[in-house]
Amino acid sequence: MSQAWPVAAPGAAAVPPQRIMIWDIVVRVFHWTVVAGVTANLFLAEGSKHAHHRIGYLVLVAVAVRLVWGLVGTRHARFSDFVPRPARLWSYAKALLARREPRYVGHNPAGAVMMIALIVLLAVCGVTGWMQTLDAFWGVPWVQDLHEAAANIIMVLAGLHIFAAVRESVRHRENLIWSMITGRKRASSGSDVDHATASGRR
Numbered sequence: 001m002s003q004a005w006p007v008a009a010p011g012a013a014a015v016p017p018q019r020i021m022i023w024d025i026v027v028r029v030f031h032w033t034v035v036a037g038v039t040a041n042l043f044l045a046e047g048s049k050h051a052h053h054r055i056g057y058l059v060l061v062a063v064a065v066r067l068v069w070g071l072v073g074t075r076h077a078r079f080s081d082f083v084p085r086p087a088r089l090w091s092y093a094k095a096l097l098a099r100r101e102p103r104y105v106g107h108n109p110a111g112a113v114m115m116i117a118l119i120v121l122l123a124v125c126g127v128t129g130w131m132q133t134l135d136a137f138w139g140v141p142w143v144q145d146l147h148e149a150a151a152n153i154i155m156v157l158a159g160l161h162i163f164a165a166v167r168e169s170v171r172h173r174e175n176l177i178w179s180m181i182t183g184r185k186r187a188s189s190g191s192d193v194d195h196a197t198a199s200g201r202r
Contacts, residue, residue, distance in 0.1 A: 060126030084109035105194040
């Protein structure tokens, strides 16, 4: 069960929960660059190949930076902090279906899998888009099909990601979208999971 905020004693002023920095500037810039780039390329820049290519390259650079940052970045940005083992993912999935999933200060296991899947698809979409600008792959059906399939799957997963973010915001009483703007989230308490203070718990 998610933890309610501390209740003040009668007559005492309510104490707001402590908020700590979780998402560093690289993580936040990557997130919103991808949001803006994918939205522009899927819905706004289709009529301009030049703009479509430039935006695609920007997203591809953002993915490359995020991959490096996942290895050398701050604690909650690192893949080693949040990529779950199968047992942890399975346990979280069962708790999620039972509406008893714990709150994670960083990425929860389902969110981690979603992020990895989106990064892979963004890389596939960007690389196949670049390949289509080369004489060797111009008009090759499988390259075009793979590019289109990756873009369509990204749209579906992005929709699921937004739904999950809104659901978890309500479920744990925390605005996750706003936290990706400010970088700050509520500090862990009770049964919350925070790998920064519970290393090895996967």
